Amino acid sequence: MPAIPSHVPEPSRTDPALIRNFCIIAHIDHGKSTLADRMLQLTGVVEQRQMRAQYLDRMDIERERGITIKSQAVRLPWAPTDDKGNTHILNMIDTPGHVDFTYEVSRSLAACEGTVLLVDAAQGIEAQTLANLYLAMENDLTIIPVLNKIDLPAAQPEKFSEELANLVGCDPDDVLKVSAKTGLGVEALLDKVVAEIPAPVGVKDAPARAMIFDSVYDSYRGVVTYVRVIDGQLNKRERIRMMSTGATHELLEIGTNSPEMLSADGLGVGEVGYLITGVKDVRQSKVGDTVTSQHKGAEEALGGYKDPKPMVFSGLYPLDGSDYPELREALDKLQLNDAALVYEPETSAALGFGFRVGFLGLLHLDVIRERLEREFGLDLIATAPNVVYRVVMEDGSEHTVTNPSEFPEGKIDEVYEPVVRATILAPSEFIGSIMELCQTRRGVLLGMDYLSEDRVEIRYTLPLAEIVFDFFDQLKSKTRGYASLDYEPTGEQTSSLVKVDILLHGDKVDAFSAITHKDQAYAYGVRLVAKLKELIPRQAFEVPVQAAIGSRVIARETIRAIRKDVLAKCYGGDISRKRKLLEKQKEGKKRMKMVGSVEVPQEAFIAVLSSDDSAGSGKSKK
């Protein structure tokens, strides 16, 4: 049984000197959730019998994929081992673990004074962890390096202590060794959090300023907003103001999580908790925004607020056109809880009515698509993901292209595409194949560092579009799964980009249009045309399948006209069977999509747009 600390300070009446705000930076399966579970138990906030694995991960989909998408904050009372009478308040802020949510990670980090850097003692640090570590260092957070899973036979604590010490700039002996699974070393870690992480500093008497680091939609309570109070105090039942929009709301409830929501009188300097105002949409309570009191509120917002900006777009279409209203409803519902999800209706000549949906990145896309299919029971066709292009015409006009089929015709001066700074961590034996992959994806090497004797960090500038095209799968397969990848948007560059159209019998198929570098256009065209020839059944007439840049055809195949479609025999015993076959064929015909005069089976769209070996497929499996 954990010792229940005595004299636990109450929310709104907690001395900032007793508060420690920290987060845990870790790679997907390095044990963050298990460590959090142990902390919940040791601090007594969750009774043993209520404990379930990965307590804090709410959504099933997160639990199944072993990833954390939404962060939360838990208030943990902890009396340090050498100072039992002095109960501290530890606010553990959970950070999203993925590349697509860098901005959310940065806000979570901004709510903390320190971080636990948790690394698997058998695997060493991964690229996303490293990226988040750098982010934490930029935020001047105190870093506590910890190796987890030291009970595993494959653990190499010496090697990876060295690696962490090099990265953090400490002594290898200062790296804590724990097993979140058995609980070994976790108390020492909690003591170290109290000892090393600075207490928050704020102005008690100033107008209230609290930073939103997360915002979650709950179907019973509306939006639950997680904040860290910087200055002043927020009190229950007062009116508050969102500083980015000026919108005001009544504070229906304020409180902390332990880990279930517990209402309180207010939150003071340095404290972390939740607000409920009754709003129904997370867009009204944006991550990074500053909350202040309506009456005598702050003049100046806290820095660092950014609107979420979608980086990757994909067209989502219901397989069955009559599901379109359901798809709209499902997106509306998901958007309540996802400020980064944007969409607008779009019509494709080939796929019918659907939506062009913008995502933060590939994982975001995958998660949304999976939720649409699983939670809402929709069967979808997703077009190959693409990035946002800025096209400047010779006459100076400018177009923002989120759908390749909208790429402008006519005299183009420059095309700009987003670029990212990619960080790849891998065993050094794979340097050659990683570089080769990055070169073929138009990468520019920025630098390379050895993290330890046989592990290397490689940095590249890459067009985001190249990462969106199955880059991660390729990277994994070329490094037998050992490489990890992180990237962050760094701006845009001009490139020789062209739109490749696919024409069936002379008609453009909008869903297959793609924007590629001109050196890759030919290969893309040849691959896609060959694939379509294989997938589209022979028609009553010859069907040329062409890939073209503007009016210039770069690849062509021909689907020969079908010459025979007749059963040789039709006698007395065949008639019933033949009529039934005809009915079946008519049903099959209804499922064909007409592209001009060509009947294209839906399977052809699905195969071309979603299969891994297809041209330009971008399905990622992170």
Place this chain on the structure above:
Amino acid sequence: MEHMPSALPDGEPVPADGALPASALAGAADRPLGFYLHVPYCATRCGYCDFNTYTATELRGSGGVLASRDNYADTLIDEIRLARKVLGDDPREVRTVFVGGGTPTLLAADDLVRMLRAIREEFGLAADAEVTTEANPESVDPAYLAALRAGGFNRISFGMQSARQHVLKVLDRTHTPGRPEACVAEARAAGFEHVNLDLIYGTPGESDDDWRASLDAAIGAGPDHVSAYALIVEEGTQLARRIRRGEVPMTDDDVHADRYLMAEDTLSAAGFDWYEVSNWATSEAGRCLHNELYWRGADWWGAGPGAHSHVGGVRWWNVKHPGAYAAALAEGRSPGAGRELLSDEDRRVERILLELRLEEGVPLALLRSDGLAAARRALADGLLQREPYASGRAVLTLRGRLLADAVVRDLVD
């Protein structure tokens, strides 16, 4: 021309006495009536065959009823008598009789003649009735043919398939090349007015030259009717398994199309005219009237295991197994396994899918507006002939014949 696919459709049950709804017999006098008699026995099963046929000479049904090749004619005659009861006071004489299989000529000639006699006794045969049997070239001789002719048969159809030994071998046909042509001469000598040869093209391993040789040999034998079928590889047959295992190659559809065009060229040059997708005759009188009953929605009674019947918009089919078939008749029950009552729309669709295969084609009046639009497109695409179209009929061109199923799919809209 073995007629019977082995899989039976789904349908509602047939009443034990086989009774038909009154609607089926309304206006019957205006429709010709035919009989199909199925003989479900073969000496060996061919690798491509999925018809309802058995190589055992004795098959036992429920209740220990023995269905044997020796008493088969008697069992079938029982069904002819049942037909008489079901059709009641229908005054029609029978216009056509067709004995198919299986291999009808595995039965004694007298068995076939007795079955025909039962029809004559129960219904009466029209004076100009067409009476056909299928025959295996190896199981007939001049005496057998003479006995059939004397018993009232006037048309005979030989399964020739190919003139090439290696092609016959892939098909598991046991006759020697040359024998079917000799049969034509023997049949003519026995007094058969009408003789058909069945050919199969597109057998794995068959070349254009092989096919040309088969056509030339068939024409040279002097039949007045030729049926030429693309080989259909049915699931579940020995041939399908051999193709799946890669032992023999699958024939490409384009090769089938080429062979069909060769057949049309060669046969028409020799004075044969097509009158149905897979059938050619030297004169109107040489056409198979019985098959035309199928294609024109007339009535026929199919007797024998697995046989299909149609009377006035009711289609039904018998149980497949000869043992079960014999047991039903022994108990005085109808051997019908299932039936379907066709709606007006079913009948319209059937007329389109059947009549479009014929040289006379489909009246445009049968089509709805979408179907008419499709017909106009088919005309523009060269799949329908211009002149008949102008006079209100959809008639396939040569290219259209090869795409008949695709055209049907559009015309029924």
